Each structure stands twice: as structure tokens, then as C-alpha cells.
Amino acid sequence: MATVEAAGVSKSYNGRTVLAKLDLAMTDGELICLLGPSGCGKTTLLRIIAGFVTPDAGRVLVAGTDVTALPASARRMGMVFQSYSLFPNMTARDNVRFGPRVGKVPLAEQHKRADRLLEMVGLASHAGKYPHQLSGGQQQRVALARALAVQPQVLLLDEPLSALDAKVRAQLRDEIRRIQRETGVTTVLVTHDQEEALSISDRVAVMNEGRLLQVATPSQIYREPADGFVARFIGAAAVLPGVTEDGKVRVGQIVLHAEAARQHAAGKQVDLFLRPEHVRLEQLNGHMPPDGVAADVGDTTFFGSLTRMRLTLADGQIIWADLPSEQAEQFKPGSRVLARWDAESPRVIPRG
Numbered sequence: 001m002a003t004v005e006a007a008g009v010s011k012s013y014n015g016r017t018v019l020a021k022l023d024l025a026m027t028d029g030e031l032i033c034l035l036g037p038s039g040c041g042k043t044t045l046l047r048i049i050a051g052f053v054t055p056d057a058g059r060v061l062v063a064g065t066d067v068t069a070l071p072a073s074a075r076r077m078g079m080v081f082q083s084y085s086l087f088p089n090m091t092a093r094d095n096v097r098f099g100p101r102v103g104k105v106p107l108a109e110q111h112k113r114a115d116r117l118l119e120m121v122g123l124a125s126h127a128g129k130y131p132h133q134l135s136g137g138q139q140q141r142v143a144l145a146r147a148l149a150v151q152p153q154v155l156l157l158d159e160p161l162s163a164l165d166a167k168v169r170a171q172l173r174d175e176i177r178r179i180q181r182e183t184g185v186t187t188v189l190v191t192h193d194q195e196e197a198l199s200i201s202d203r204v205a206v207m208n209e210g211r212l213l214q215v216a217t218p219s220q221i222y223r224e225p226a227d228g229f230v231a232r233f234i235g236a237a238a239v240l241p242g243v244t245e246d247g248k249v250r251v252g253q254i255v256l257h258a259e260a261a262r263q264h265a266a267g268k269q270v271d272l273f274l275r276p277e278h279v280r281l282e283q284l285n286g287h288m289p290p291d292g293v294a295a296d297v298g299d300t301t302f303f304g305s306l307t308r309m310r311l312t313l314a315d316g317q318i319i320w321a322d323l324p325s326e327q328a329e330q331f332k333p334g335s336r337v338l339a340r341w342d343a344e345s346p347r348v349i350p351r352g
Contacts, residue, residue, distance in 0.1 A: 002063035002153040002186055003028050004049060009058035011044055011210075018044045020210045021058070031180050031187040032215075033197035036207035037233070042190045043158060045207075049188060050156050051075050062153055075154075078147030078185075082159040084139045086131040092118060092142045093127040099150035117145035120179060137168040144176065148183060155180070157189040161196065173200055194234050198222060206230050228349055231273045236308070238276075238319035241351065244268040249348060252315035257291045257341065260348040269351045276308060278345035279321035281331055282338040295319070295339040297331050311339055 004026040011019040019041045026032050034042035047053040049060055051072030059068045067075050078099075086095050096114040105113070118124050121141040131139055140160060147155060157176070161169040177200045180187050191197050197204045198218040205215045206229075214226035225231035231239050242251035244261040249272045258272055284294060298310035307328035309321045321339065323331075331337050 003061075004154055004186055004188070005059075005061040006045060006049060007059045007061065009045065009048060009055045009060070011041075011048065011053065011055050018210050019048075019055070022210070022212055024205055024212060024215065026186055026188065029184045029186055030202045031177070031189065031200065032203045032205060033201040034188065034190045034205050034207060035194060035197040035233075036192065038192060040207040041210040042207050046156055046158055046188060046190050049154070050077055050079055076150070076152050077154045077156055078150055078152035079156045080140070080143050080147045080158065080160045082162055084131070084136075084143045084163075086139055086142055086146075088131050091128050091130055092123060092134065092145075095131070095142055096145045096149050098146060103150065113149050114145070117148055118142075120148075120182070121145045121175065135168075136164050137172055140164065140172060141175070144179065148179070148185070152185060155185045155187040157187065159190055159192070162191075162193070169196075176200065198234070206233065208233075224347065225273065225349070228271045228273075228351070231271070231347070231349065236276050236320060236322075238272075238274045238317075240272045240274070240317055240319070242270060242272055244270055244348065247343065249346075251313075251317055254293055254314045254317070256293060256346070257343050258346040258348050259343040260346060264348060264350065271349045271351055273347040273349055274319055274341065274345065276320035276322040278341045279311070279319060280340050281309070281311075281321055281323065282340065283330070284336050284338045288338070289340070291343065292338045292340045295337055297333050297335050297337055300328065300333060311337070313339075 006022060006024045009019055009022045036042050048055050051070060059066050093114045096117055097110040100110045100113055118127050121144055123138060123141055161172055173196055201218060203215055204218055204221045206213045208229055214230050221234055225234060228239055231237055240251045242249040244264045244266055247259055247262050248255045249258050249261050256272060293313055295311035295313050298312055301308045305325055306322055307325045309328060311319050311321060
């Protein structure tokens with residue numbers, strides 16, 4: 001286990017900046033997810049930490065020691081790739097004991113580690129099978145066990161679940177979290193899947209265009225996004241451009257209730273950020289309360305117990321409401337309804 005720090009790390013390819021003086025510190029035993037769209041630099045950062053890529057500037061420190069100049073083989077890090085990268089001519093047990101064997105660990109200890117780790121990932125009964133005899137999820141479990149077999153200070157996971165189907169992905173995600181907690185190894189996981197990041201990590205580092213926009217716990221990232229990009233990228237939300245008034249935000253010709261607007265001077269250009277679970281719907285009976293706004297019901301998406309409803313406000317602004325499916329049946333597409341929310345629910349983020 002070890003702390004990991006990327007300090008002032010920069011990297012460019014062919015004149016294009018991939019990472020721009022990035023600083024990120026990970027605590028001992030933490031699982032942190034690097035989350036962002038394709039091309040944001042998260043895999044480059046992971047490969048710099050691993051030692052596969054040399055930064056143009058900055059340092060990588062592990063347990064306080066500068067390892068920037070060390071090759072990957074000298075960093076005591078385990079790596080799991082999206083493509084599994086198992087040796088096809090080796091059994092699961094031999095794949096797992098490969099690292100200890102290269103490290104000249106005694107044979108009895110190699111087998112002991114391999115058997116213990118295969119049991120930990122639920123594959124003790126598959127130890128003698130070859131990769132082609134295992135499912136994709138089983139192969140990724142073997143890859144995880146193999147990475148842990150070298151007893152790494154740091155475990156690095158590069159989109160390890162993206163090649164799996166949804167059900168297996170969810171199961172293995174939970175397994176990774178369980179095993180990480182059991183071993184206590186400091187872990188960095190790269191993903192573009194926000195659900196995966198929010199469900200598995202101690203902290204999430206949201207990246208875009210080579211920069212860290214916010215590093216915080218999953219609940220903080222979800223409830224208190226640092227800017228409009230994070231608000232749009234994490235979860236479903238309406239992000240409406242407007243101007244602050246006294247406890248409200250004027251969006252086009254309509255005024256929306258938002259207590260957070262009081263934190264900003266009147267006339268401030270802001271984005272109003274509203275989650276669909278905060279929106280309530282009522283039948284429109286002609287009376288318009290001060291904390292409500294008229295909306296036209298559009299498309300609905302059924303998620304079983306929950307239905308998401310697309311609502312169009314005046315001037316064409318779009319918000320969403322998540323309602324229990326039985327309740328949602330009261331509001332038919334094409335009807336006009338009253339949308340309301342608690343004044344404390346919306347977040348108000350300064351623009352620019």
C-alpha cells in the first residue's frame with residue numbers, strides 16, 4: 001500500500017496538449033476513479049503513473065519516493081487492461097503465478113499465492129483451465145488476480161470492464177471493490193462510465209481536455225458539481241443558462257425558483273442545475289404558485305419502477321422529472337402540467 005502523487009504532470013503529442021500541469025494526490029489504500037470523455041487524458045495519466053509513458057514535465061511519487069525515472073518493471077505496480085492480456089498457452093493458475101515466477105519467488109509460494117487469489121476472485125475451481133475455456137468476465141478476474149499476485153504497492157485498472165456485458169460488468173465491479181477493500185491496495189481505475197465511477201470509488205477525479213475539473217467523493221460530485229461540464233457529465237440534469245435575481249434565476253422569459261441564487265450578486269450570469277429527482281409534477285388547474293412553472297410533457301422513458309419525463313418550458317428550455325411509474329401515468333405526453341421543486345434543490349453555478 002502506498003500514497004501516489006502526480007505533481008505538475010504535463011504531456012503533449014504532436015503539439016497537442018494531452019495533460020496540462022496536472023496535480024493529483026491519492027491516499028494510502030484509496031480507490032480513485034479517473035472519469036471523463038474519450039480523449040480527456042485519463043489513460044495517458046494512468047500510463048504515466050505506471051511508467052509506460054514519460055511525462056514532458058512533472059513528477060510521479062509513490063510513498064514519497066520520486067519514481068518518474070524508473071521503468072514500469074521497477075515500480076511494484078499491478079496493471080489490468082481492458083483486453084485482459086492473458087497468456088493463451090497458460091492455465092489460470094500459471095497466469096496468476098507468472099509475476100511471482102519472474103520475481104523468483106519460491107515455487108511453493110507461487111502456488112500458494114495463485115490458489116489464494118483465484119479463490120478470492122471466485123475461480124478456485126477453474127485454476128486448471130486455459131483462457132479460451134473461460135468467459136470474458138472470468139478472464140478479467142484472472143487478470144485481476146494476476147495483477148495482485150506481485151503484491152503491488154499500487155493497482156492500476158484501465159477500463160477493465162468496458163468489454164463485458166452490463167450484467168457481468170455490474171457483478172465484477174462489485175467484486176473489484178470487495179477485493180480492493182480486502183487487500184487494501186491503493187487503486188486507480190480509468191473509466192468513462194459515470195455509474196461505475198460513482199458506485200465503486202472513494203473519490204472521483206473528473207477530467208476534460210487534459211485538466212482536472214473536480215476531485216471529490218461520489219456524493220459531492222453528484223450533489224455539488226464544480227462547474228457546468230461536471231454537472232452535465234455526471235448523471236442526468238437540466239443545466240439552464242440564466243441571470244440571477246433575488247432568490248431566483250431568470251431563464252429567458254421565465255423565472256425559476258433557486259435559493260442558491262442569493263449567494264450571487266443580482267445580474268450574475270449563471271447556469272441553473274436541476275436534477276430530475278427534484279422535480280414534482282401536478283395537474284395545472286389555472287392557478288400558478290410562485291414556486292411553480294408551466295411545462296409541456298414530451299417523451300417518457302420507462303425504467304420499471306421509475307419513469308423519466310421530458311418537460312418543455314417556455315422558450316423551449318428542457319428539464320426532466322423522475323416519477324414513480326404509477327404516478328407518471330397521470331401525466332400524458334402532450335399535456336400541460338405544473339412543475340415544482342424545493343427552493344434548496346437547484347445548484348447555481350457561475351458561468352465562464
